[in-house]
Amino acid sequence: MPPEKGKFVHTVFFWLKNKDSEADRQKLYEGLTKLSQIELIETAYVGVPAATNRDVIDRSYDFSITFVFPDPETQDAYQVHPDHLKFVEEYGHLWERVVVYDAIGPDLLRE
């Protein structure tokens, strides 16, 4: 099928501070599951590295989220949503690093 046009895809990878703590891992997963319920998100995926393993695959992260928004404005609103701010406040101590990729369909891009 043709690609979903013009969606805003917000992808975040999380690296846990304490990789060996099952409690921390469980806690962050709970936090991400809660986070993904924010009603501004159109489609939410919470993931961990799959079993695939090739040279080009980065499997070093502990969790990923892929949140799809209808447009950039809705993602902006998500960034300042109280439940998002609360998530960062409550769970931010669990990760040592996050990397964010915000991608948008080229048809929606305004330079």
Added chain:
Amino acid sequence: MPPEKGKFVHTVFFWLKNKDSEADRQKLYEGLTKLSQIELIETAYVGVPAATNRDVIDRSYDFSITFVFPDPETQDAYQVHPDHLKFVEEYGHLWERVVVYDAIGPDLLRE
């Protein structure tokens, strides 16, 4: 809404070899658009960096794809699909680097 359970999310970032070539950019976009039509893909997003710009955001890539599969087996089949192999053959010279993140809902993970 609750996160989509158990989907296989295949995310790839592409860095063009010739960043200044509008022709190469257009060509890779066409290739990715074609690639995203492979019928094994449940939902496909083709993207470029959005306008968002914070410290944690990586905007260095030129294109991203986020392809959602129902399960790991379907993604395995996609990897060897003739149209995927043809894409790599026809367009592989355009990028200097790709990074792949394969993520799966923890509920589907088998250790």
